[in-house]
Amino acid sequence: MQTEKVRVRFAPSPTGPLHMGGVRTALFNYLFAKKHNGTFVLRIEDTDMQRYVPGAEQYITEALNWCGITPDEGVLPDGTIATEPCPHHPFAPYRQSERKDLYSQYARQLVSQGHAYYAFDTPEELESYRREAESRGETFIYNFAFRNRTANSLNMTAAEVAHRRKESNNWVIRFKIPENQTILMNDMIRGEVSVQSGTLDDKVLWKAHDGLPTYHLANIVDDCLMEITHVIRGEEWLPSLPLHYMLYDAFGWQKKRPMFAHLPLLLKPDGKGKLSKRDGDRLGFPVFPLEWTSTSGEKSRGYREDGYYPEAFINLIALLGWNPGTEQEIFTLEELIEAFSLDRVTRSGARFNPEKARWFNQQYLRTRSDTRLVQDFLPVLQKKGIATTPLKAEQVVSLIKHRASFVHEFWDLSYYFFIPPSDYDPSYYKKAWKPGTPGILRQARDILAGCAPFDIPSIDKALHQWMEKEQLKTGQVMNALRLCIVGKPQGPGMAEIMAVVGKEDTLVRLDQALNKL
């Protein structure tokens, strides 16, 4: 076991709404932290001014909050990002744009120690190098071979460098990747990974155009300063792991280097590639936890707005790329914490399956109490202009809830409790309406009219006594009644339906049907 306290972080960049893959990364970080009595930190990586999207930061905190995976550190109780150090948020600010000066100092340190250098290539120059290499069928790598034949601070005098930096702001700081070295890395999920340094680019650590560090620099500096012990992130980061290892080495932070775990990606339900924003609209399911409206007014649906319970959502994404090793599938957050282990994270990408998502929500809906379901159903009825009592709504809910996966399906499953049928299903009519039916129904009407109290046992008893006496089959009576009262071959038992509809309305519906059919 660890001797130091576990500290993990979720570090999204506010470039748009967090999608379900991001939520899963956050969840796994959270579960790992809680499992080990550690701390779950939220840090905002907003070092790309071009892609910054207003509102994205609030979206992230709100989404995490809805999921019940609230950070321990980095977010104030009011949901905003901590900007001033305090006992609860000792490493504030947690927004990287507010930590610029800090990174600048570390970038200069790398340059002065010979691990990084100033480079003066323009974007246009780089682009033409790339095209040129491509036309030869090769890949342009900005490595030792390239940096040796181009102007940079490694082959200029200090005075020249100072002059060029003064002349224009068109300089970047690049990391000096060793010429020929095997980088050995360890991933908690994938095991040993190795790569040759010669295949790597001298990555930019400090950008010219906005005067901010890149992800790589800011991320490593912050993880170290914030005493992060485990980095759990998506597999798309695996290719930059060697650079991150080398940065820790260059800073002399080998001992502070966290453990790394790269999570398999979430893939599109069909076809190819990783799950993207567009897939939701195309395939008809949400990819975001919460609804999101882009600045251009484009709306993307959310699990919350689609009627999913946060518990169901968490449960379903937890099982994408992780399994407990048992056959248990339904987990509370507490149970997930208890069962979670990085050892049981799978290595291959997981294709998201919307069908199973429905099933998860159904499982949770079934555990909800009737009173709680009624609370959600009542507003729907109100919107439909249905005047009803909470008691009747609860009776209805208890009769139909096991037929639904979502509360918003309740209306289609239960409208006939509230409004008489306006038409009668033709094929059901054919099946249930025989020459003798009107006569039987008239008798049934009398039986029901005399039935008191008008509840399930009395209705059942009265009807069955009469049917036995008249030698009538249950089917021919019940189907006829169902046709008249429901209008279609669906729903719970007829005694249940009539009891809820009430004697008066039941008789009205019978008369109406006898007239119409």
Added chain:
RNA sequence: GGCCAGUUCGUCUAACGGUUAGGACUCAAGAUUUUCAUUCUUGCAAUAGGGGUUCGAUUCCCCUACUGGCUACCA
């Protein structure tokens, strides 16, 4: 193209050298039922291909194929 990672039923996955390759979702059939749904039972369905290693490979190694990620002064 280069680098890195991955590959068990349609999908999520179990099996950490020895199982009739298990479970869940979906689908199908049957039972129950006044209808529909539920419930229960049953069924369909997989180790990418080829070489090794081994008494024995889903499992270990190699090759091929395929999939995914990365290949930005984005994260």
